[in-house]
Amino acid sequence: MLVKEEIFEEIFIEIVSTYPRNKNLKTFTKEIQSLSPKFVDTYKQSLIANSDGLNELVGAGLRKATEFLVADYVNTVLQQEPKSQFADRIKQIGLTDAQTEADIVRIVGNNQIHIDDKLADKGFGIDDMIDAIDNLVALIQIELKRPSRKQLLQQILSK
Secondary structure (H helix, E strand, O other): OOOOOOOOEEEEEEOOOOOOOOOOOOOEEEEEEEOOHHHHHHHHHHHHHHOOOHHHHHHHHHHHHHHHHHHHHHHOOOOOOOOOHHHHHHHHHHHHHHHHHHHHHHHHHHHHOOOOOOHHHOOOOHHHHHHHHHHHHHHHHHHHHHHHHHHHHHHHHHH
């Protein structure tokens, strides 16, 4: 009688990535998405770079995303031609708190693209930029809703 012997090798597979990645990225309101789709796209790409460990690209991406948001706000909401320099566009916003947050992103982002990042040495970095962008988006969101909230108040008072 012939006995057939089978040998199975153990195979170990390590999953290093899946697609699509990062399904749980930050979502934005329809107002922000409509105001600045390039901001939303660039911001999400920057978060993907961050989660993929592409640390040298994240700061520049976040800064660029913020430039889109500020320019679109100035152009669409304020109906002004955005200035060519980012610092000047930030001044056009006219909201002190929003200017502060945008300046944080601008200054930290500028340092992120240089070889000698002096702010990183002092402990400032990507997390500060993300926090500032979150605050800036919240402040812009309030401004976008302000006219409808005033109208709602008038309706309430007139009843």
